[in-house]
Amino acid sequence: MNKNILEDCTLCPRECHANRTLGQIGMCREAAKVVVARAALHMWEEPCISGEKGSGTVFFSGCSLGCVYCQNQKIAKGLAGRKITTERLSDIFLELQEKGANNINLVTPSHYVPQIIEALITAKRKGLYLPIVYNTSGYEKVETIKLLSGYVDVYLPDLKYKSGEISKRYSNAPDYFNYASEAILEMVNQVGEPDFNEEGIMTKGVIVRHLTLPGYLMDSKDILEYLYDTFGDKIYISIMNQYTPLSQVKAYTEINRKVTPQEYEELVDYALYLGVENGFIQEGETAAESFIPEFNEEGV
Numbered sequence: 001m002n003k004n005i006l007e008d009c010t011l012c013p014r015e016c017h018a019n020r021t022l023g024q025i026g027m028c029r030e031a032a033k034v035v036v037a038r039a040a041l042h043m044w045e046e047p048c049i050s051g052e053k054g055s056g057t058v059f060f061s062g063c064s065l066g067c068v069y070c071q072n073q074k075i076a077k078g079l080a081g082r083k084i085t086t087e088r089l090s091d092i093f094l095e096l097q098e099k100g101a102n103n104i105n106l107v108t109p110s111h112y113v114p115q116i117i118e119a120l121i122t123a124k125r126k127g128l129y130l131p132i133v134y135n136t137s138g139y140e141k142v143e144t145i146k147l148l149s150g151y152v153d154v155y156l157p158d159l160k161y162k163s164g165e166i167s168k169r170y171s172n173a174p175d176y177f178n179y180a181s182e183a184i185l186e187m188v189n190q191v192g193e194p195d196f197n198e199e200g201i202m203t204k205g206v207i208v209r210h211l212t213l214p215g216y217l218m219d220s221k222d223i224l225e226y227l228y229d230t231f232g233d234k235i236y237i238s239i240m241n242q243y244t245p246l247s248q249v250k251a252y253t254e255i256n257r258k259v260t261p262q263e264y265e266e267l268v269d270y271a272l273y274l275g276v277e278n279g280f281i282q283e284g285e286t287a288a289e290s291f292i293p294e295f296n297e298e299g300v
């Protein structure tokens with residue numbers, strides 16, 4: 001694929017038309033050069049992604065969604081990371097494979113799709129065989145997801161909000177659900193039903209994550225209902241309670257607290273009531289800043 005799209009960037013729904021090859025930046029805050037903040041084995045994903053050996057996680061800098069409560073703010077705002085070539089990115093994939101990773105897990109990759117495809121082509125030519133996981137906010141264009149056909153094995157999108165009012169308030173994206181739901185449909189059509197290797201690691205499929213926000217149980221229930229009505233058990237649903245109110249949400253007093261155990265329990269019960277069988281839940285106290293990795297350029 002060519003890189004022309006970066007000269008008039010419309011990779012994601014923001015459609016900034018920035019000429020990123022000339023150093024211009026759009027809402028994702030990144031020009032054409034890939035910036036990576038950390039590349040290391042990561043144990044905190046779903047069990048079929050992390051397994052015992054860990055997921056080979058590559059944290060890209062910048063983000064096109066920019067949620068006010070972002071848990072990875074330092075990288076989302078493009079404030080961390082090192083600029084690298086696509087050649088170096090392909091070597092990083094191979095180094096993670098050498099370290100025993102179960103997969104290559106691309107975190108917030110949407111604004112680097114052309115560069116990632118280029119790096120994957122090189123890495124596969126040099127022996128990369130691991131499943132490729134595309135770990136995204138869900139705010140994606142179908143056209144961009146189509147470019148990834150044949151390169152990505154496992155999609156790990158969020159589906160954050162159903163209500164446009166809520167997605168506008170916290171992510172400045174009133175059209176979030178329309179884009180994310182269409183993108184997820186394309187992901188499911190592309191990779192099909194889940195499959196696992198003998199160690200229980202997902203080798204293809206879609207896991208949709210939903211991070212429960214404090215006080216928005218109704219919207220969370222709407223999301224679960226939509227996902228189960230639309231896909232049944234063709235996908236996995238991961239219901240997350242790890243929302244952590246960091247200092248930047250002080251102005252949003254209604255979400256300046258953790259999700260209560262009662263709220264989370266009610267949502268999990270609702271999933272069971274719907275009949276969801278392919279699901280992941282989080283147990284115990286997961287809302288802690290210590291779960292946010294250090295973005296210290298390790299492995300970059």
Ligand code: SF4
Nearest residue numbers: 009012015016026028
């Ligand atoms: S990837 Fe970045 S520059 Fe391109 S449309 Fe999205 S936010 Fe804008």
